[in-house]
Amino acid sequence: MNAPLVLPGPHATSLDLGGRTALVTGAAGGIGRACALRLAAAGAKVRAVDRDPEGLDTLAEAARGLAGTVEPQVLDLTDLDAAELSAAGTDVLVNNAGLQLVRPIEEFPPEAFHTVLTVMLEAPFRLIRGALPHMYGQGWGRIVNVSSVHGLRASAFKSAYVAAKHGLEGLSKTAALEGAPHGVTSNCVNPAYVRTPLVEKQLVDQAAAHGIPEERVLSEVLLRDSAVKRLIEPAEVAEAVAYLCSPQASFITGTSLALDGGWTAH
Template sequence: MTTTITSTDATGRPAGMPDLSGRTALVTGAASGIGRACARHLAAAGAKVRAVDVNAEGLDSLAAEITAETEVLDLTDLDAAERVAAGAGADILVNNAGVQLVRPLEEFPPDGFERILRLMLHAPFRLIRGALPHMYGQGWGRIVNISSVHGLRASPYKAAYVAAKHGLEGLSKVAALEGAAHGVTSNCVCPAYVRTPLVERQIADQAAVHGIPEARVISDIMLTDSARKELIEPAEVAAAVGYLCAPEAAGITGISLPLDGGWTAH
């Protein structure tokens, strides 16, 4: 039998976890996947979590696990998104909410393209815009944008997703440059394929456009460029987010942190 012992610090947090006591974290797309893992991690680090998602049932489930304020919100309502950020008193903003649509360019629905850009680029802009006055006023803030390896590389059949993530990378860098004088950092975390419902929902679409069985999608498509032939776990991404929110990470801003199993090493 193997026994795992997890050490804790004086506050009861797992050793090495940042101290975010007294901080408020606004996490979008928090009902599942990466967002849920981030909400759990930040709450464990002592932050007061405000969790936003369109999925009411998922938010209820999260609130049963951790202490969190939840709000059901469709972030494509951009005015509402900005109001939530402005009223949250957020010291930490994690822009995570996202969707995916896999189609060849000539078949890509324009309304789907517009919706993805609205959710994954326009909404983060409005959330940052709403959150910054509070962050600037106190001279401290952390913006962490959940980008993707597709913010650094392109893949076929993902025009909207790749465009949105590339745009988010640029937005994050501008926020870093403008926020530096106010004690606000802005960074991107760029995972490859993570074991989430979003990835699971891609498998059928990927199989169809590539003309292969669904069973081969993960090995032949998703992990073909990764040296580490495993899906990334949501908790791995959350740990990176937590580190970037730590007081000790004040000097890290304007970066794109790959969690890609070696994809971008090629």
């Protein structure tokens, strides 16, 4: 894997979320962890949702000393009723949790397809549904859906992931149209491959699916369509999320912010 990028500064976006409650799903690692820490640094009380208690404990420890707080909440998002309840009273909602399986369609387990769509599409719907009454009541809210370049483009062997992300794009736009009269924005951020455990675990599956050695997957598969030949860092995605929560982004809604290194420029 290529060397991590050293970012010029930890918090480039001016953001004050003091007194706000944020909920971040998939918060124990990767993009979710970076988002939880970024929003806590801005003063938010962050409900960090994940099914990994150890990862959440590590996150809470890392958040000590920040302007805001991180409150771990162990939750499996396939429990849709619990997911909706967890979003009550939320000012900022970051739908980030995801999972991946790389298989040809004819070999893709139907139960895995169902689980991916439950976690990555139906759960965000339920979380938004749970958050909107409070957001509407106060006339302010920010929904940020961590989509993917695969919400804008398809790739072979990722039927469930691509279907879920394309669905999330439509859900986000619908929430934007309904939320606009109430001061609520809804947007997607669309990173290409991010340096996360989810991506690193794909290497073996991608090698098998494409019939190439694992060491060739990064350059020949993951970065093939990107003009910028590196992985994006979780902190870069978190900064885009922060920007969409800032006053400067109050007129941005219903859009998809591509962090794809030029992938969709083709």
